[in-house]
Amino acid sequence: MKNTISGLLEINKVSTSKIDQVDFDNLNFGSVFTDHMFVCDYKNGAWQTPKIVPYGPLTLDPSARVFHYGQAVFEGMKAYKDDHGDTYLFRPDENFKRINKSSERLAIPEFPEDYFFEGLNTLLKLEDAWIKPGVGNSLYIRPFVIATQASVSASEANEYKFMIICSPAQSYYSGDVSVLVAEKFSRSASGGFGYAKAAGNYAGQFYPTKLAKDQGYQQIIWTDSNAHEYVEEAGTMNVFFRINDTLLTAPISDRILDGVTRKSLIALAEKQGIKVEVRPIKVSEIVEAVKNGSLKEIFGAGTAAVVSPVKAFGYKGEHYELEKQDNSYASHFKSALMDIQYNKAEDSFGWRYKI
Template sequence: MAALTKNDIKITRTESSKISSIDFNNLAFGQVFSDHMLICDYKNGKWHTPEIVPYSPITLDPSAKIFHYGQSIFEGMKAYKDDKEDVFMFRPMDNVRRLNVSAKRLSIPELPEAYFMEGLKALLEVEKDWIPTAEGSSLYIRPFIFASGKGFHASPADEYKFIICAAPSGAYFSGKVNVLIEETYSRSANGGVGFAKAGGNYAGQFYPTQLAKAKGYQQVIWTDDTTHEFIEEAGAMNVFIRINDTLLTSPVSDRILDGITRKSILQLAEAEGLKTDVRKVKVSELVEASRNGSLKEMFGAGTAAVISPISGFGFRGEDFIIPEQDASFASKLKNRIVAIQTNKVEDPFGWRVKL
């Protein structure tokens, strides 16, 4: 059904909404879920028509291949309301395209773009009242696909589920974070799946991050897998470094996610007249910049936090403090992106999509 529209999607509404019990002014990130979800099955060699059903647990056979071989991918995105109650998404086509890049790498059948976009629009229309309007909040949206087909044979599954769930959420991080540059463990490797939003990428990060937290840090800065000389990502986010008045970030590769917020920051910085440089950055360059005072800022960038400032980093037993900036690039860029997302300013880039 290549010409799928919202009208083709069956909607079964919940008999009892829980929205009245939610404190929308005091939301944690990703802990409260809306009343409905979209679900779509891949069976007999094709994706079937999506439908919207009440949010509920799903039942899987113990031999479902997701449990054994990890075929699981996801996206993260947000919906916003402006002061007129209009609903907006931010660069949603980038999400569906990246989902299919991930699907191809993990031998998951690619999802027709209309199933994603029309399904998402239909779900947001049903869940419109769940979009919070408090400063810094949004409706976080999690589309994901996993292998539901059965069997212990080490091969791609023959059945999959595509689901979209939504969670009204407050800020992902509050304040700045202190990070540890990792030299033992690697997030990903050449020829691997680091560029894909595969669930296993994140599972593999948890243990090194726990070790860093035990040392008093909140997150890890990942370095390349072979030499650990080059900075790659910050936790689950892309990383930016400002040396003097130049904003640096690593080029995307097999190992580094092509972040939508990352792309937005680069495009916006150029439009704002800020100098950018996409190139490899050595850990030694970062350390030297900190020592000589040319390191002005460092921050992570991703959908959940938008921009998360870094207050300092640890490296080989030494801590380096990043000084506060009166007019930081991080705050300027974050404020500009959020203003575009929430329809407070014009969007010259065509990023904002109205429901």
């Protein structure tokens, strides 16, 4: 059935939902998708009518630019349901601004704000049954843009597809992870596009991560590509260190993603009177801190995992274990952030966005 429920969007609903086939207690992250998806094509110099259509495969020419030149950006967001059945997003304006910042760096046309929010709102209302209540449950939302123009000429495309797909999620990581500090491989270059959520920033991480796994580590702490002297990110997350009672994280740059969770944790910490230092952090400083006992915690911060505690790290052939903390900042921040996300705490920053 086809009906238009807004001035902007064209909507084509499924006749039967597939939700009954989904086991919500055993979800693999990012592999089950909801009934509908949001699609908007860019051609002839303009974004065309945005549509919500049944979730289904894309048909693309083998020469579509995304396959050859990686012209693709994305975002990661979550929808949370509170105990009253209301659905919230967390700072979606940040994701909207960032996908366009990423697009600009990859020579992809920016997406209109009203299309984005109207699309999100309409899609999430349609998929309400897929957003399960209960802290930890969420609907992972993946907006992305791909270059669809059929031609292998190495330049920016003139046709694109902006899409939003949604996947019900439980928690992303289970347990504390061990990480390996990068001494050879790098994630991004100064003057590159490490700050963008661009497809090309991810593919290069898989091989070094595979090698790290062979050594018993689950993720990599990325360091600067010049000398591997400064810590930058952890896996696909921003990284925080707690030295005594001070929280440290690297400043954002053209190599480091301006993470929404990262900036939210900094704001939360500062509000709660926890000292935060946003400055370049030397690996040597972290090694010294673990040796003298002042390094209390390391954790990653990102939308998928929220906060992901690190229990050990490897560097230059040495393995360093962190002691379990009673008053862990990682678990404190995770709870504080999730309380806001699930509408269980006051939202003094105005971060919640009601659907």
